[in-house]
Amino acid sequence: MLLPRRTMAAAALLAALGTWLLMGCSSAEPQVYRQPASCARERLISTQLLFQAARSNLAKHYKERSPATLNAAYNFASDAIALGRASRTCRDSDPGSRAAALNLMRMSAQLRSLALSTMRDPDAQVAVTLLQEQYGEVFGGRDIE
Numbered sequence: 001m002l003l004p005r006r007t008m009a010a011a012a013l014l015a016a017l018g019t020w021l022l023m024g025c026s027s028a029e030p031q032v033y034r035q036p037a038s039c040a041r042e043r044l045i046s047t048q049l050l051f052q053a054a055r056s057n058l059a060k061h062y063k064e065r066s067p068a069t070l071n072a073a074y075n076f077a078s079d080a081i082a083l084g085r086a087s088r089t090c091r092d093s094d095p096g097s098r099a100a101a102l103n104l105m106r107m108s109a110q111l112r113s114l115a116l117s118t119m120r121d122p123d124a125q126v127a128v129t130l131l132q133e134q135y136g137e138v139f140g141g142r143d144i145e
Helices: 005-024 039-064 067-087 095-119 124-135
Strands: none
Touching: 039 067, 039 095, 067 095
């Protein structure tokens, strides 16, 4: 028996739709991004390691007076602050881990400000002399101080 064209088209569409549904439902779980189970803990550990590296580099700077260690201390402290902020946004973050992250961020901010204040030249006269030498024409020979 011959089927009309509409019935054949409907049967083909139904077969294609059924196949598509069976293929689409075969995966067990959807493909979504999931954070690791211990996201906050891993980031807190990394934050603590960065803070300890900043602290040791600042102590090394006071022993050796090397500007590279001072810059490294500043960069490590800045990275610790950024990672501490990121750890507070984890899904598994509880009030204890948030408090620990906030504590590490505060200590890192103090360490960063200490490194920044150590970077500045303690003798202001040196900076004024350099400024006068470079920009004396701009100020018309007047005293900049």
